[in-house]
Amino acid sequence: MQNILVIRLSAIGDIILASAPLLNLKISHPEARIYFLTKEKNREVAGMLAGVDEVMTIPDESGLFALFRIADNLDKIGFEVVLDLHGNFRSHFISRHLAGLKERYSKRRWQRLRATFRGKRKHITPDPPHTIDLYNQAAGQAGFPAVARRAVVCIKRTDTPPDSIGPGGPVIAIAPGASFPTKQWFPERFESLAVNLHSKLGARIVLYLTDSDWEMERLREKIPDTHLKIYLNTPLPQLAGSLKAASILVSNDSALAHLGSAVGTPVLALFGPTHPTLGFAPRGLSDKIIQADEFCRPCSLHGRRRCYREEQYCFTRILVEDVFASVVEGLKENSKGNRAVFVDRDGTLIKEKEFIRDPAEVEPEDGSIEAVKLLNAAGHKVVVISNQSGVARGYFSEETVQTINERVRTLFRQEGALIDDILYCPHLPKGEVREYSKQCSCRKPSPGMIEEASRRHNINPFLSAVIGDKISDVELAHVCGARGILVKTGYGTREAEKLSLRNYLRPEYIADNLLDGVRYLSGS
DSSP states (O other): OOEEEEEOOOOHHHHHHTHHHHHHHHHHOTTSEEEEEEEGGGHHHHTTOTTOSEEEEEOSSOOHHHHHHHHHHHHHHOOSEEEESSOSHHHHHHHHTSOSEEEEOOOOHHHHHHHHOSSTTOOOOSSOOOHHHHHHHHHHHTTOOOOOOSOOOOOOGGGOOOOOOOSOSOEEEEEOOOSSGGGOOOHHHHHHHHHHHHHHHOOEEEEEEOGGGGGGGGGGGTSOGGGEEEEESOOHHHHHHHHHHOSEEEEESSHHHHHHHHTTOOEEEEESSSOGGGSOSOOOTTOEEEEOOOTTOOOSSSSOSOOOSSSOHHHHTSOHHHHHHHHHHHHHTTTTOBOEEEEETBTTTBOOOSSOOOGGGOOBOTTHHHHHHHHHHTTOEEEEEEEOTHHHHTSSOHHHHHHHHHHHHHHHHHTTOOOOEEEEEOOOTTOSSGGGOSOOSSSTTSSHHHHHHHHHHTBOGGGOEEEESSHHHHHHHHHHTOEEEEESTTTHHHHHHHHTTSOOOOOSEEESSHHHHHHHHHHO
């Protein structure tokens, strides 16, 4: 497979959600070149998606002749697969004029129409498929399995200096804008929330404004400059680093809610006329929705319809004190999460010995004990994650894996190196043991083990790193938003050579061993 075209013309939040299927395409076919077609105004945001090799654009306003010319130029490139993640007239017109296998994502039009119906027949799906799931479903029909299921965007660390804001309490990001005025909680309530967070918690406020809500700059009169940073009409890629540094983001149902989620900041999203049943809620591990249970919600798919009632109860019933309490609860529970380093076992933490069956064979890699000690001293959680397909192959039992894992913990503990947890995946598609022969969500590069460890130990993968000797460890880091380091021990040297032969997702650093990787993390 040579070329794959993915079409998502707008809007910004939907483009960010497309990051998951794009990662799946790249992981499944690293030899392919992936093109992403969007509107010109969304070029910068599309450039933040890790699986994309080339961003192509169409004019923000395109007539039929222009679309025909664009389709003709695209057809000259030649695509084996065309994935339409938009499903409107323009995207359909372009895709139908191209050769290759074509798949189009299901918009659930009938279900969404029933949800927005004004009357007693309104139907709210209690557990609706998320838009990311629908994107992945379309990709799956084209033969691409779903590994990534959450939005992740890339941040160039050198381009995102910290906000110029003084020391103090937690950093609370507030984004009062939205695509339509009807989707915006009231500016005076956002202002009251910001003042209360500063006065009662000593919070530092970072405010993201556009022309439609620039009047909120008057907060400068109520919050000192040392505790207030305001961005006005700043492109989203430039805001990503600022968002990642925040403790919590409070926003409407907007593009910034998805961007905050995609950089690992807990999002408190205020949903008024829209509703999670439509499938567009932010999907981070710690994201939460604040909403009022009004019979008329959702009133339209995108929330642009003017309210027909005497007041917009879906927002008037969301009180400042309620949102304030949710922020306090998130800070108390440390919803931002802890830092961790997820370490592969065989070939990274201990020497690779091809399906270890005897605990006596466990031998730490050179420098790995010192590496774990350095992580302990830095306050990082240390979690070992390991694919143990030997169970599915019938080479040994889960009890054997658990015995070996306990031996690993004991050896390191005896030297003063503490491992917080060890997780493993016993599965393998088409394995010999039926019980373990399946496509699971925990086998690397799927994120199941990292997400389980994150729930157990309140870890934020976006603040963490994955270190291993396989490309699947690097891919896992991309899927979870973590930093990825490939070591040359175990199979690492062979895997590093493969990076130059195919278009794999790249590690941030190639280390000699685990200790070198940990030292790199400590110095950067």
